[in-house]
Amino acid sequence: MADIQKNEATLVKKVWDIANVLAAAGVGFTDYITQLTYILFLKMDAEKEELIKFLDTNGLSPVCVMLTHGHFDHIYGLKDLMNTYGIPAYMDLKETYSLEHTNPYVCKNYGLPLPELPESFNGVKEGEVIEVGDLRLEVIETPGHSVGGVCYLERNEKV
Numbered sequence: 001m002a003d004i005q006k007n008e009a010t011l012v013k014k015v016w017d018i019a020n021v022l023a024a025a026g027v028g029f030t031d032y033i034t035q036l037t038y039i040l041f042l043k044m045d046a047e048k049e050e051l052i053k054f055l056d057t058n059g060l061s062p063v064c065v066m067l068t069h070g071h072f073d074h075i076y077g078l079k080d081l082m083n084t085y086g087i088p089a090y091m092d093l094k095e096t097y098s099l100e101h102t103n104p105y106v107c108k109n110y111g112l113p114l115p116e117l118p119e120s121f122n123g124v125k126e127g128e129v130i131e132v133g134d135l136r137l138e139v140i141e142t143p144g145h146s147v148g149g150v151c152y153l154e155r156n157e158k159v
Helices: 001-024 029-038 045-057 078-085 091-098 104-109
Strands: 088-092 131-132 135-141 150-154
Touching: 045 078, 088 091
Parallel strands: none
Antiparallel strands: 131 135, 135 150
């Protein structure tokens, strides 16, 4: 258990290190959160390889993926990332149906193949708190864009 807490604390520090890299490149905090979210959802093999190389080169080891929703265009590369690092993905399981029934013609219209789905997701529900290192991410259901959309609130960090 102590090793897990140490690894989680290290991850939190490294996430802030990434924030500093992005800030030095002129990316604001709100944009950083967006960039951190989207960097995990990759469409091309070269992008997956680039992300893994970046993580490895900088000594970063993701411990989980927090999905706000499960539209097909946001999960490319997720299975590879989960398998490479042995990490779980969290998502409201109401999103499972739409992922499993993604229309291949919709993907084709965007010039994309059907994404490979992970074997499983860890389900989240309103009010649940997921602890990642020192962060306590509260799940807030925000349906609208998708039936199982969620946001994650870290009250102490006010993000």
